[in-house]
Amino acid sequence: MTATDPAGRPSGKPTADPSRNRRSLTHRVRYALRHPKRVPAHARRVARDTWLRLKHRDHIAYYRAVMAADTARSPEAAVGHNPSVEKWERVGRMQFDYLLRHGLEPRHRMLEIGCGNLRAGRLFIDHLDAGNYYGIDISPAILLEAQRTLVRQGLQSKLPYLVLVADLTFEFLPEAHFDVVHAHSVFSHSPAHVIEQCFAHVGRVLAPGGFFDFTYGRTEGKEHQVLHEDFYYRTDTLVELAAQYGLTARFMDDWEELPHRQSKIRLSRPSGTGDRPGPDVGGTP
Numbered sequence: 001m002t003a004t005d006p007a008g009r010p011s012g013k014p015t016a017d018p019s020r021n022r023r024s025l026t027h028r029v030r031y032a033l034r035h036p037k038r039v040p041a042h043a044r045r046v047a048r049d050t051w052l053r054l055k056h057r058d059h060i061a062y063y064r065a066v067m068a069a070d071t072a073r074s075p076e077a078a079v080g081h082n083p084s085v086e087k088w089e090r091v092g093r094m095q096f097d098y099l100l101r102h103g104l105e106p107r108h109r110m111l112e113i114g115c116g117n118l119r120a121g122r123l124f125i126d127h128l129d130a131g132n133y134y135g136i137d138i139s140p141a142i143l144l145e146a147q148r149t150l151v152r153q154g155l156q157s158k159l160p161y162l163v164l165v166a167d168l169t170f171e172f173l174p175e176a177h178f179d180v181v182h183a184h185s186v187f188s189h190s191p192a193h194v195i196e197q198c199f200a201h202v203g204r205v206l207a208p209g210g211f212f213d214f215t216y217g218r219t220e221g222k223e224h225q226v227l228h229e230d231f232y233y234r235t236d237t238l239v240e241l242a243a244q245y246g247l248t249a250r251f252m253d254d255w256e257e258l259p260h261r262q263s264k265i266r267l268s269r270p271s272g273t274g275d276r277p278g279p280d281v282g283g284t285p
Contacts (some may be wrong), residue, residue: 046110049227059191059228060138060166066229067139071117094120094258095184096127099213103279108132108179111205113168113198113214114186117145122153124182125160133160134178140164168198170205178205180279181212188217188262189229195238199245203269210269211279213252215262235265242267 039082048069056062104110106129115121115135125133137143146162183192187195202212219232239249245266 019224021037046227053228059194059254062228063189064138064140068141069219071139071141071145089121091260092121092123094260095120095182096123098255098258099124099180099279104180105279106132108279109177110134110180110182110216111136111170111173111178112146113181113183114138115162116142118149119155120182120184121146121160122149122155125150125155125158126153130157131159131161133158134163134173135160136163136165138165168194169201171201173205175204176207179207179210180229181206181210183214184213185215185262187214187233188231190231191225191228192231192233192237192241195233196241199242199247199267202267203245203247206269208269209271212247212267213256213264214267215264217261218263235263238265246270 049066052062052069056065073079104124104127105272106127108128109132110124110128112121112124112133116139118125118135121133121135136144137146143162143164150160151155174270183198187198187257206212216238217230217232219234223231223233223237225231235251239251242249244263246269248270250266251266252264252266
């Protein structure tokens with residue numbers, strides 16, 4: 001478990017080493033020496049990503065192309081690098097169980113950013129009242145797989161919304177509507193300007209008493225990215241950015257106990273008089 005300082009920032013050892021710079025030549029050489037069998041696959045990924053960046057200068061368009069390529073190979077791989085179906089199910093269950101412990105009830109309305117092929121979404125949809133789940137993604141290919149997941153799971157009667165988006169402004173969604181906004185392994189693939197766009201607009205769609213949970217690749221050293229696919233941020237950077245848009249941040253220490261290499265932050269709006277009850281925004285259960 002990672003300890004936190006009085007401000008809620010992580011101060012202990014996390015599930016993944018936060019001092020590592022995965023873009024450095026030293027790290028890449030050491031990794032190649034430890035895992036020589038992975039080098040050919042990494043080289044193919046470098047070549048593919050270089051080509052896609054030349055074709056798509058905008059990050060959303062570029063990552064949409066990455067998702068299309070990954071989904072064509074394996075829908076499960078597209079939302080978790082290269083997992084087995086068992087791991088895909090396990091990571092989805094971990095997300096669901098976590099929010100369940102934090103008070104997610106069937107009556108709550110949920111927005112999932114980067115819903116993918118419903119790794120966790122299938123469980124949220126089943127748990128929530130009909131019409132209370134809204135999933136968005138930038139990838140048409142993965143949303144088609146999400147529809148197939150709905151059919152396999154027999155969840156059509158829950159009437160979930162699955163919507164293609166090109167940004168994170170949420171302009172087409174109603175104000176103060178969602179009790180829970182959730183983004184798992186989205187900001188770990190997003191440059192800073194995409195995250196800031198989300199922070200600038202997510203407060204408008206959050207219901208009073210609601211919260212926004214997101215995971216991110218955490219570093220305590222220099223912020224960096226690898227192949228424009230994987231991004232690593234300091235916690236203070238994201239906390240301070242959220243504060244610029246009137247959002248209060250809390251590092252989720254209990255998430256660090258779980259077997260996941262990313263960390264989690266919860267954002268909320270300051271409470272007002274007459275706020276309706278929402279999920280647990282306060283202390284860890």
